[in-house]
Amino acid sequence: MRAAMDAVSLNDLRCWQGNRPLFAIPHWALPQGEYGLMSGPSGCGKTSLLHCIAGLDSQFSGQLSVNGTALSELGQRGRDRLRGEHIGLIFQDFHLLEGLTVEDNLRLGSWLGGRGQSRAHAMDWLDRLGLSDQARHYPNQLSQGQKQRVAIGRALIHAPKLILADEPTSALDDRNAESVLALLFSEAAGQGASLLVASHDNRIRDQFSHRPALDAYLAEPANRSGQT
Amino acid sequence: MNSFTLALRQVWRRPLQTLINALVMGLGVGMVVLLLIGQEQLRDRMSRDAQGIDLVVGPAGSPMQLILSSVYHLDVPIGNLPLDARERIHQERAVERTIPLALGDNYHGYRIVGTEPAYAELYEAELREGGFWAGDFQAVVGAAAAEGTGLGLGDQFEGMHGLGDGGPVHGEHPYEVVGVLERTGSVLDRLILTSVESVWAVHDHGHDNGHGHVDEDQGHEVTAILVQYASPMAAARLPQMIDGDTPWQAARPAHESARLFAMMRPVVDGMAWFAVILVGASLLGVVTLLYQNLRERRYDLAVMRAMGGGPGLLFRITLLEGLLMVLAGLLTGLALGHLACELLGAFSEAGRSIVLTGWYWADGQWLLTGGILLAGLLVAILPAWLASRINVANTLRRGY
Numbered sequence: 154m155r156a157a158m159d160a161v162s163l164n165d166l167r168c169w170q171g172n173r174p175l176f177a178i179p180h181w182a183l184p185q186g187e188y189g190l191m192s193g194p195s196g197c198g199k200t201s202l203l204h205c206i207a208g209l210d211s212q213f214s215g216q217l218s219v220n221g222t223a224l225s226e227l228g229q230r231g232r233d234r235l236r237g238e239h240i241g242l243i244f245q246d247f248h249l250l251e252g253l254t255v256e257d258n259l260r261l262g263s264w265l266g267g268r269g270q271s272r273a274h275a276m277d278w279l280d281r282l283g284l285s286d287q288a289r290h291y292p293n294q295l296s297q298g299q300k301q302r303v304a305i306g307r308a309l310i311h312a313p314k315l316i317l318a319d320e321p322t323s324a325l326d327d328r329n330a331e332s333v334l335a336l337l338f339s340e341a342a343g344q345g346a347s348l349l350v351a352s353h354d355n356r357i358r359d360q361f362s363h364r365p366a367l368d369a370y371l372a373e374p375a376n377r378s379g380q381t
Numbered sequence: 382m383n384s385f386t387l388a389l390r391q392v393w394r395r396p397l398q399t400l401i402n403a404l405v406m407g408l409g410v411g412m413v414v415l416l417l418i419g420q421e422q423l424r425d426r427m428s429r430d431a432q433g434i435d436l437v438v439g440p441a442g443s444p445m446q447l448i449l450s451s452v453y454h455l456d457v458p459i460g461n462l463p464l465d466a467r468e469r470i471h472q473e474r475a476v477e478r479t480i481p482l483a484l485g486d487n488y489h490g491y492r493i494v495g496t497e498p499a500y501a502e503l504y505e506a507e508l509r510e511g512g513f514w515a516g517d518f519q520a521v522v523g524a525a526a527a528e529g530t531g532l533g534l535g536d537q538f539e540g541m542h543g544l545g546d547g548g549p550v551h552g553e554h555p556y557e558v559v560g561v562l563e564r565t566g567s568v569l570d571r572l573i574l575t576s577v578e579s580v581w582a583v584h585d586h587g588h589d590n591g592h593g594h595v596d597e598d599q600g601h602e603v604t605a606i607l608v609q610y611a612s613p614m615a616a617a618r619l620p621q622m623i624d625g626d627t628p629w630q631a632a633r634p635a636h637e638s639a640r641l642f643a644m645m646r647p648v649v650d651g652m653a654w655f656a657v658i659l660v661g662a663s664l665l666g667v668v669t670l671l672y673q674n675l676r677e678r679r680y681d682l683a684v685m686r687a688m689g690g691g692p693g694l695l696f697r698i699t700l701l702e703g704l705l706m707v708l709a710g711l712l713t714g715l716a717l718g719h720l721a722c723e724l725l726g727a728f729s730e731a732g733r734s735i736v737l738t739g740w741y742w743a744d745g746q747w748l749l750t751g752g753i754l755l756a757g758l759l760v761a762i763l764p765a766w767l768a769s770r771i772n773v774a775n776t777l778r779r780g781y
Contacts, residue, residue: 201774204774204778209773210774233691237690242687242688248680251394251681252390252391252394252681253390261382261387261685261688265688265689267689307688
């Protein structure tokens with residue numbers, strides 16, 4: 154019963170990168186609607202854990218459930234669909250499609266998330282992101298802060314239940330980092346979505362109420378290799 | 382937005398490479414198209430021009446020259462033969478009819494042919510206005526000749542000696558246009574017809590002036606006699622009889638045009654191979670571009686997967702990219718091929734030889750189109766498969 158309530162639930166999760174064990178987590182869960190922060194230096198396995206949760210990386214053993222659905226029970230198609238419909242992914246480097254306009258990047262997110270690709274919907278989002286004037290611009294015409302706002306819009310336009318953000322503020326200056334985080338919080342709250350952020354950015358630490366005990370497991374192997 | 386528009390955007394991200402590749406493929410495809418529609422039109426035209434003519438009898442010499450000069454009106458005549466030959470031919474029972482041709486003059490490059498109205502019947506020609514000649518120095522003008530010279534009903538003109546424009550003018554015997562023919566799509570369109578007697582009369586006079594080519598001492602002569610068989614029997618006997626028992630020769634249009642195509646064969650084959658190499662090179666270009674895209678766009682593809690797109694989507698997008706590039710080359714090639722044929726036709730019509738047009742579709746082009754698209758599909762399958770198998774987590778981790 155409890156697993157169904159959690160946005161993310163891990164039990165005895167072990168993950169590898171190649172042959173190298175990355176981390177082993179006995180138990181951890183992110184309750185529905187909560188905002189969690191995984192901190193820790195880069196290379197400690199934060200990104201890999203996000204990829205596992207998003208169903209992009211299947212090099213793990215143990216139990217991993219998203220919104221009550223066990224990933225190990227899904228095939229690739231099922232994981233693709235779950236990710237498309239219920240998960241929004243935000244990357245450190247934004248990863249907007251350079252060949253598409255800002256508007257089309259949003260519509261692509263909506264389309265791949267199974268929510269159609271209405272132009273009005275995309276324009277509505279651009280309005281909320283404060284980017285209405287940039288609808289026809291290409292990503293290389295935007296500032297870093299604007300790019301990350303588009304990336305957030307693209308990840309949230311299909312109203313996912315779970316938002317996974319990998320270093321969303323690391324590439325931004327203080328002012329942009331603050332406003333992007335504020336945007337992330339307000340949109341997650343607006344949609345009733347859970348939020349899991351992986352970041353070593355100390356500027357945002359204090360803003361999270363829920364700092365999972367996860368850091369202890371993650372940091373360990375990275376510290377070992379990081380000391381050399 | 383769908384796989385098609387995503388593929389289209391990607392192809393347009395490299396307009397220069399896409400265009401260059403389309404041009405290379407276009408040159409190859411265009412060359413094949415030109416060969417296909419050029420040859421087919423030439424074949425159609427040559428068989429149309431030779432329709433109803435089973436055999437041509439003329440003075441001894443090259444049979445090819447005899448056919449080219451008297452059926453297709455391209456080459457100069459070999460010489461003359463006496464009109465008596467006609468009676469000799471008619472002794473053969475299997476002969477349906479014979480039509481004499483007397484060549485030698487032109488009007489602004491359009492040949493004046495002394496013949497009988499039966500010659501126009503060969504091509505099912507109809508009169509647009511007027512009628513056939515009733516007496517000497519009356520002429521019926523073919524549709525293209527009328528257009529080219531501006532001659533109309535009732536106009537008078539003077540023949541020029543020789544078969545090309547610019548010979549000495551036969552000033553003393555002007556012809557009067559008594560009829561204009563409808564277009565037939567055959568060599569007849571470029572001819573001016575008159576009675577054999579008129580040609581004789583012009584040249585009897587010309588002979589006095591010292592530049593005629595009809596030798597009066599040997600009686601009346603013609604350039605060639607066209608023969609139509611009544612039964613296949615004649616085909617077996619008549620050519621042998623002419624070649625064996627007379628000083629003349631018999632030439633079959635079907636045989637000579639087949640020989641002509643056989644002579645052109647190595648050139649056509651050479652061009653076709655060159656075209657195949659161009660198309661092959663451009664297909665390699667498509668594959669190279671697809672791999673290049675795959676390498677440079679790994680991240681985009683991974684992001685699309687991260688956003689919920691399945692492997693099938695990436696497969697379709699990459700396949701469509703390949704097909705779009707091939708389609709661009711194919712369309713360029715079709716446009717170039719037809720344009721080249723039209724231009725060739727425009728130039729050759731100025732030279733009044735065989736008329737080609739770009740507004741022609743040969744059956745072989747369907748095969749060509751299908752084959753090129755299939756080849757595009759085949760070369761794009763491997764890159765598409767690789768795109769669908771991309772390792773999303775690794776690609777995302779590695780960054781740009």
